[in-house]
Amino acid sequence: xxxxxxxxxxxxxxxxxxxxxxxxxxxxxxxxxxxxxxxxxxxxxxxxxxxxxxxxxxxxxxxxxxxxxxxxxxxxxxxxxxxxxxxxxxxxxxxxxxxxxxxxxxxxxxxxxxxxxxxxxxxxxxxxxxxxxxxxxxxxxxxxxxxxxxxxxxxxxxxxxxxxxxxxxxxxxxxxxxxxxxxxxxxxxxxxxxxxxxxxxxxxxxxxxxxxxxxxxxxxxxxxxxxxxxxxxxxxxxxxxxxxxxxxxxxxxxxxxxxxxxxxxxxxxxxxxxxxxxxxxxxxxxxxxxxxxxxxxxxxxxxxxxxxxxxxxxxxxxxxxxxxxxxxxxxxxxxxxxxxxxxxxxxxxxxxxxx
Numbered sequence: 191x192x193x194x195x196x197x198x199x200x201x202x203x204x205x206x207x208x209x210x211x212x213x214x215x216x217x218x219x220x221x222x223x224x225x226x227x228x229x230x231x232x233x234x235x236x237x238x239x240x241x242x243x244x245x246x247x248x249x250x251x252x253x254x255x256x257x258x259x260x261x262x263x264x265x266x267x268x269x270x271x272x273x274x275x276x277x278x279x280x281x282x283x284x285x286x287x288x289x290x291x292x293x294x295x296x297x298x299x300x301x302x303x304x305x306x307x308x309x310x311x312x313x314x315x316x317x318x319x320x321x322x323x324x325x326x327x328x329x330x331x332x333x334x335x336x337x338x339x340x341x342x343x344x345x346x347x348x349x350x351x352x353x354x355x356x357x358x359x360x361x362x363x364x365x366x367x368x369x370x371x372x373x374x375x376x377x378x379x380x381x382x383x384x385x386x387x388x389x390x391x392x393x394x395x396x397x398x399x400x401x402x403x404x405x406x407x408x409x410x411x412x413x414x415x416x417x418x419x420x421x422x423x424x425x426x427x428x429x430x431x432x433x434x435x436x437x438x439x440x441x442x443x444x445x446x447x448x449x450x451x452x453x454x455x456x457x458x459x460x461x462x463x464x465x466x467x468x469x470x471x472x473x474x475x476x477x478x479x480x481x482x483x484x485x486x487x488x489x490x491x492x493x494x495x496x497x498x499x500x501x502x503x504x505x506x507x508x509x510x511x512x513x514x515x516x517x518x519x520x521x522x523x524x525x526x527x528x529x530x531x532x533x534x535x536x537x538x539x540x541x542x543x544x545x
Contacts, residue, residue, distance in 0.1 A: 193220040193544055194271040196262055196285075198255075198278040200224060201232045205302055205328070205463075208345055209275050212537065218544050223265055225258050236265055252280070252307075259284040266292070273297060273323075273543055279305035279315070286318050298543060299325045300345070304335060304456035312337075324539045331459035331482030343539055344532040347463045349437070349470055366445065366474070366513040373510075374401050375476065376444040378437065379463050381408035383452045386478070388417060390450050393502035395423050400503065402426045402448075405440055441471055446506070449475040449483060450496065458482060466529075468493065469522045474513070476506065490521035 193213060195206055201224045213220045226237040238261040242254050262285060266274070274293055276282050277300040282289075289297055299322040308315050316337045319325045326345045327336070336342070366373075375394065377387060387410060394400045404414065407430050418426045432440060441447070447468040451457040458481045465483055468475035475493035477484045484495045494509035496502045 191218055191272045191544065192269070193218060194223055194266060194269070194274045195220055196223045196274060196276040196281065198225050198258065198281045200226055200228050200230065201235045201237075202230075205347060206275070206277060206300070208348070208533075208536075209300075209540070212540055213544065216541075216544060221265075221269065221271075223262055238262075255280050255284060263288055275300060277302060279303075280307050282318055283307055283311050283314050286314050286321075290317070290321055294321055295323050297322055298540070301325065301327045301332060301336075302347075303460065304332070308335070323543050324536075326536060329459060329461040329482060331461065331485075334459050334482075335455060343536045345536050346466065346529045346532060347461060348466050348529055348533070349463070366510045370399075372399060372401060373445040374403060374443055375446045375448050376403045376405060376441055377448040377464075378405040378432075378441065378467065381406050381410040381414065383457070384410040384413050386450050386452045386457075387414055387448075389498055390448055390476075390502070391418060391421075391423060391426060394425065395421070396425055397503060400425065400506070403429070403444070405429045405432055407431050437467060438471060441467065441473060444473050446493070447471075447473050447475045449477045449493075450498075451478055451481060451483070453478065453480070461486070469525055472519070472522055474509075474518060486525070490525040491517045492521050492525065 195209060197206060201222055210220070210222070221236050222234065223236045224232070224238070225242070226232060226239045227242040229239060229241050238258050240254070240257060242251070258281060262281065266288070274289070274297040276285065276289070276297055279301060282299055299318060319337060319339050319341060322341060324343055325339065325341045326343050328345060328347050330344060333342070377390070381387065381404060387404070391402060391414070394402055402425060404426070411428070411430070415428055447464050449462055449464045449468065451462070461483060465475065469492060475487060477487045477493060477495055479495050479497045487493050487495055491514070494506050496505045
């Protein structure tokens with residue numbers, strides 16, 4: 191048996207490590223078909239080497255997808271795989287006629303983000319889900335905009351590389367003391383949300399008690415640096431690209447993980463990688479009120495939920511005053527039990543699919 195994993199970006203940015211670990215553990219052969227947008231060397235992949243900026247408009251990006259669609263179709267036709275794991279909505283919608291014809295009920299559809307394409311291809315999108323053996327989503331919040339289906343399973347953006355396979359977490363004493371002179375708030379990962387991160391910078395601008403650290407790269411990186419420089423903000427620092435395996439080390443001195451997002455449909459319903467890093471590394475998070483992440487954060491006592499129209503720094507100080515370490519620790523444990531249960535469910539589905 192051989193499986194094709196199809197993604198619409200570079201392999202190093204892939205969120206599909208869970209699938210790869212599963213296939214390798216089961217000793218199932220696979221190819222990782224990816225779009226090498228950064229034109230870098232990525233050994234062990236079947237790469238479409240065409241540069242593509244994330245900042246281009248929807249029309250230009252859609253046109254570029256047509257080229258990638260042909261590349262993927264040629265690969266799938268040539269190799270005749272036994273099954274496909276296909277991720278991202280855009281390429282899956284474009285490939286649907288081919289998938290239905292050649293791989294009906296032999297593909298897993300993996301959804302990690304909302305796409306504007308859903309608005310223009312609702313019928314195809316619905317049929318894409320109906321014809322899959324399973325549709326895997328990274329957030330239960332997506333149910334708000336997905337069509338009704340009994341095929342949804344949750345595959346969390348969980349950093350298994352930092353933990354044991356049973357979903358344990360790295361607990362450290364997180365005693366937030368209101369008398370502490372300085373707290374570090376860290377934003378780590380792809381920096382995409384300019385407006386949300388600008389709000390956080392403005393909220394803590396030149397604060398004597400809070401320092402902001404941004405670790406990672408993305409379309410918002412340079413604009414944020416320019417804003418900090420132009421606004422003469424002294425308590426913000428930036429570190430660019432980092433290795434995934436260094437995340438725990440980079441966050442060892444952080445008191446909070448900034449998980450404050452924009453407020454578009456995708457941002458309101460997603461679950462970020464930072465959410466899981468916060469839980470696994472036992473670092474309280476800062477999330478935006480009215481989002482699905484805030485709902486989960488509140489349910490399990492995982493951090494501070496802030497309302498952007500109010501004084502964010504004051505809200506965080508209030509959270510610190512009332513922080514209960516035992517509630518936070520127990521909340522981390524309870525949430526990770528949910529992750530473990532959902533992960534076992536998707537493993538069972540994959541066993542039926544790939545064996």
